[in-house]
Amino acid sequence: MTDISPEEAARHRDRMAKRKAVQDAEVAEKTIEKGLLIVHTGAGKGKSTAAFGLALRVLGHGGRVGVVQFIKGAWHSAERDALQAFGDRVAWHSMGEGFTWETQDKARDIAACLRAWEKARELMADPSVGLVILDELNIALRYDYLPLDEVVATLAARRPDLHVVVTGRNAKAELIEAADLVTEMTLVKHHFKAGVKAQKGIEF
Amino acid sequence: MTDISPEEAARHRDRMAKRKAVQDAEVAEKTIEKGLLIVHTGAGKGKSTAAFGLALRVLGHGGRVGVVQFIKGAWHSAERDALQAFGDRVAWHSMGEGFTWETQDKARDIAACLRAWEKARELMADPSVGLVILDELNIALRYDYLPLDEVVATLAARRPDLHVVVTGRNAKAELIEAADLVTEMTLVKHHFKAGVKAQKGIEF
Structure with missing residues (x-):
């Protein structure tokens, strides 16, 4: 593999020099600085x-x-434990009561989501916070546990220097419309299909 | 939204109780413990x-x-800085020399990938390491900078308790075949299109 002729090396160099010129021009075109609304x-x-x-x-x-978790609540979270290494630079609030099939109580689920949304607004208003993660907010919106219009309007009106990440399946079209950056995580292959259980360090 | 009739609450509870039974049965079926080969x-x-x-x-x-980075090299990485909070529990090796259009030197790119792969094998052989991240290995494989058969065979023959994550666009079919868990990150919307530049904390 390392056997490259001088001609090939020169062709590669030319091709890459052209590619770099294109990349540099593209980067130069982008000049806007802003906090992003991101959806996963x-x-x-x-x-x-x-x-x-x-x-x-x-x-x-x-x-x-x-961090505000809208669905996950009581159960152990290894990433939360890890982020304790950063002390009060991480404000973590697990406000959920668990999945809907765990609580089996719709009024309680809604009340938990409303409390979580209040906490989210508080964090977004704190000028010392550069990134707010609204984990599983999409689930709360999908079940109409929170008023979509108000949530999207509040996210859109965030401070100019604040990044917000919203996670969860089935993001609402109105949220995607308001977002700057949307990534869909698509399942290609999953070990659960092969009988492999949730693994420490991966699923929890 | 919190105005739920007793009948609706009862229906919700029944539906969720059934859903929980299905979930519990599914979880009980999965019994295999193993380190996963994961592709992003x-x-x-x-x-x-x-x-x-x-x-x-x-x-x-x-x-x-x-962590072994196959392409990224010299440039500043904020996630690396952050992970220094965990001291020697994170072994980070940025072995790349930058993108191909930066180096413009194919032989140098290949040599860097080979050194990175040696470091990867070393980390995978270390029984104290529970997770190895091979960042942008897919790029090195796509350009045939590393022998695909040997890489896939080595990953497949990893220790039973080792998780490995391979990242990068255009994962090879052979790697996907060998993997336990494959997620495709699909671009739905990107702020670059709106002239917004790479943002601190998000892109770098």
Whole structure:
């Protein structure tokens, strides 16, 4: 593989020099600085984990991060344990009561979501916070546990320097419309199909 | 929204109780414990960030994590800075020399990938490491900078308790075949299209 002729090396160099010129021109065109509204949706894995990866990036720049979990509540979260390494630079609020099939109580689920949304608004209003992760907010919106119009309007009216990540399956069209960056995590292959159970460090 | 009739509450409770029974049965069927070979591919964002989110999860369980970056090299990485909070529980090796259009030198790119692969094999052989992230390995495989058969065979023959995450666009079919869990990050909407530049904390 390392046996490259001088001609091939030169062709490669020319091709890459052209590609670099295109890349540089594209980067130069983009000049707007703004906090982004980001949505991670889809049936695949990685929606919440990618949000926590972004948290690492913000923390690496010295910023502060707020997390509100709308569905997950009491159960143990390893990523939360890990982020304790950053002390009060991470404000983590698990406000959910568990999945709907765990609580089996719609009024309680709605009350939990409303409390979570209040906490989310509080974090978004805190100028020291650079990134707010609204984990599984899409689920709360899908079940109409929160008023969609108000939530989208509040997210759209966020501080100009605030990044917000919303996760969960079945993101509403109105939220996607308001977002700057939307990624759909698509399931290609899952080990559960092969009888493999949820693995420590991966699923929990 | 919190105005739920007793009948509706009861119907909800019944529906959720049935759903819980189905969920519990599904979980009980899955009994295999194993380290997973995970692939994050696709043109969307979140491939590497989701891998670093998994790192947090493993760290939260007290485990150790190895990272090898096959393409990214010299440039500043905020997630790397953040993970320094975990001291020697994270072994981070940026072995790349930058994108192909930056180096413009194919022989140098190949040599860097071969060194990165050696480091990857070393981390995978270390029994204290629970998760190895092979960041952008898919790019090295796509350009045939590494021998696909050997890489896939080595990943497939990993220790039974080792999780490996491979990231990058255009994952090879042979790697997807060998993997336990494959997620495609699909681009739905990107702020670059609206002239917004790469944002601190999000892209870097």
